[in-house]
Amino acid sequence: MADRDFYEILGxxxxxxxxxxxxxxxxxxxxYHPDRNKDDKTAERKFKEATAAYEALKDPQKRAAYDQxxxxxxxxxxxxxxxxxxxxxxxxxxxFEEFFGGGFGSSSRQRGPQRGSDLRYNMSISLKEAFNGKKxxxxxxxxxxxxxxxxxxxxxxxxxxxxxxxGGNGKVRSTQGFFSIERPCPTCGGEGSSIxxxxxxxxxxxxxxxxKTISVTIPAGVDTGTRIRISGEGEPGQRGAGNGDLYIFVxxxxxNLFEREEENIFCQIPISIxxxxxxxxxxxxxxxxxxxxLNIPSGTQPETQFRLKNKGMSILRQSxxxxxxxxxxxxxxxxxxxxxxxxxxxxxxxxGTSKKHSPKSQSFFSKLKEVWExxx
Numbered sequence: 320m321a322d323r324d325f326y327e328i329l330g331x332x333x334x335x336x337x338x339x340x341x342x343x344x345x346x347x348x349x350x351y352h353p354d355r356n357k358d359d360k361t362a363e364r365k366f367k368e369a370t371a372a373y374e375a376l377k378d379p380q381k382r383a384a385y386d387q388x389x390x391x392x393x394x395x396x397x398x399x400x401x402x403x404x405x406x407x408x409x410x411x412x413x414x415f416e417e418f419f420g421g422g423f424g425s426s427s428r429q430r431g432p433q434r435g436s437d438l439r440y441n442m443s444i445s446l447k448e449a450f451n452g453k454k455x456x457x458x459x460x461x462x463x464x465x466x467x468x469x470x471x472x473x474x475x476x477x478x479x480x481x482x483x484x485x486g487g488n489g490k491v492r493s494t495q496g497f498f499s500i501e502r503p504c505p506t507c508g509g510e511g512s513s514i515x516x517x518x519x520x521x522x523x524x525x526x527x528x529x530x531k532t533i534s535v536t537i538p539a540g541v542d543t544g545t546r547i548r549i550s551g552e553g554e555p556g557q558r559g560a561g562n563g564d565l566y567i568f569v570x571x572x573x574x575n576l577f578e579r580e581e582e583n584i585f586c587q588i589p590i591s592i593x594x595x596x597x598x599x600x601x602x603x604x605x606x607x608x609x610x611x612x613l614n615i616p617s618g619t620q621p622e623t624q625f626r627l628k629n630k631g632m633s634i635l636r637q638s639x640x641x642x643x644x645x646x647x648x649x650x651x652x653x654x655x656x657x658x659x660x661x662x663x664x665x666x667x668x669x670x671g672t673s674k675k676h677s678p679k680s681q682s683f684f685s686k687l688k689e690v691w692e693x694x695x
Contacts, residue, residue: 322389322390323368325371325372325375325376325385326372326376328368328369328372329343329344329347329369329372329373329376330343330347331343333386337377340373340376340377341373341377344369344370344372344373344377347365347366347369348366348369348370350362351363351365351366351369352366353366433556434556434561434562434563435462435553435554435555435556435561435562435563436553436554436563437553437554437563437564437565437566438459438461438552438553438554438563438564438565438566439565439566439568440457440459440565440566440567440568441568441570442455442457442535442537442567442568442569442570443570443571443572444537444541444569444570444571444572445571445572445574446571446572446573446574446577446579446606447574447606447608448537449537449539449540449541449542449569449571449632449633450539450540450606450607450632450633451539451607451633452536452537452538452539452540452541452633453536453537454534454535454536454537455534455535455537456532456533456534456535457532457533457535458530458531458532458533459530459531459533459565460528460530460531461528461529461530461531461553461554462526462527462528462529462554462555463526463527463529463531463555464525464526464527464555465518465520465521465524465525465526465527466527467518467519467520467521468518468520468521468525470525470526470555471518471525472514472517472518472521472523472524472525473514473515473516473517473518473523474516474517474518474519475516477516478514479510479512479513479514480512480513480514480515481511481512482504482506482507482510482511482512482513483506484504484505484506484507485504485506485507485511487511487512488504488511489503489504489507489509489510489511490502490503490504490509491503491504491505525555526554526555531552533549533552533565535547535549535567537567537569538635538636539633539635540582540632540633540634540635540636540637541569541571541635542569542571542579542581542635543569543570543571544568544569545568545569545635546566546567546568546569547566547567547569548564548565548566548567549564549565549566549567550564551564552564552565553565576604577606579632581632581641582631582632582633582634582640582641582642583631583632583641583642583643583644584605584606584630584631584632584641584642584643584644585643585644585646586603586604586643586644586645586646587645587646587647587648588601588603588613588645588646588647588648589648589649589650590615590619590647590648590649590650591649591650591652592649592650592651592652594615594619595615595618595619595620595621595647595649596617596618597617598614598615598616598617598618598619599615600612600613600614600615601613601615603627603643603645605627605630605643606630606631606632606643607630611627611630611643613625613627613645615647619647619649620647620649621647621648621649622646622647622648623646623647624644624645624646624647625644625645625646625647626642626643626644626645627642627643627644627645628642629641629642630642630643631643
């Protein structure tokens with residue numbers, strides 16, 4: 320029976336790109352893989368054909384030889400060289416791992432002791448602590464190296480020994496004809512080594528659980544969402560491998576007086592109606608715990624905003640500060656006595672509430688007059 324054309328097997332044209340060949344093979348491999356079609360000899364045959372075709376066409380030199388000489392290029396003494404697919408069985412698992420990352424029982428790389436896991440700690444701080452920065456000590460649940468076995472996992476502190484099942488490779492191979500599959504070693508779990516005499520305290524892991532106290536410095540200017548990395552303060556790795564890292568995630572609480580927008584601070588201050596009318600000076604609290612003197616000009620309207628330069632929030636890793644914006648909240652007096660009411664009525668008789676003294680009313684009635692003129 321004549322050999323089937325490799326391009327025909329993969330369902331691609333002879334001028335197909337490497338990417339098209341790769342995608343076609345992946346689709347066929349997923350469809351006909353033996354693990355998905357147990358006891359189906361037809362699927363196994365198609366899977367082997369597709370793999371053989373891909374092995375030839377993925378390599379530029381082999382593909383060129385096949386295009387020129389066909390299947391003769393891979394037969395003993397053929398023009399393509401006698402090597403052919405002699406390395407197919409050994410290289411198949413690498414082909415499949417390239418596509419599926421070790422799926423369907425393909426080979427697993429020897430891992431060895433793994434680096435420790437990273438830890439996360441959520442820290443809530445006040446706005447003033449975010450302005451000033453903060454030094455704190457935190458306690459986190461973690462794993463530390465076992466002191467009984469010196470983090471080796473072995474009762475005699477000798478550490479892991481080479482796995483006798485896989486000889487340290489971390490994988491074992493099963494072969495059926497020229498078809499070979501590599502799997503993680505069941506004895507050592509793919510690590511290539513194992514603990515023969517496990518430590519009783521840590522059960523061979525080299526780690527024990529314990530609360531750990533860590534000193535943390537929160538820099539001035541942090542905001543909600545700031546992430547601070549502390550290298551090497553995560554969980555220890557297996558049997559002496561490197562530690563992971565600790566990540567501090569900051570959340571800045573809302574303040575009762577100040578509002579923050581990036582590096583700027585906003586606040587409202589109450590001022591008396593007489594100060595708004597006549598002008599004057601008021602003391603304004605600032606985020607650094609001090610006071611700033613603010614000049615209120617005469618005729619200040621409600622919601623007027625004043626800017627105090629360099630009185631805002633600290634800026635992370637910078638020496639300068641943002642600005643502070645103060646909004647005037649003009650208070651209307653309540654619970655007036657009869658004398659106060661009489662004074663206000665006299666003020667009104669003297670034209671104190673006329674439009675020329677009330678810029679917002681003057682602007683409003685001017686706009687209203689324009690509307691009425693448009694309607695007539």
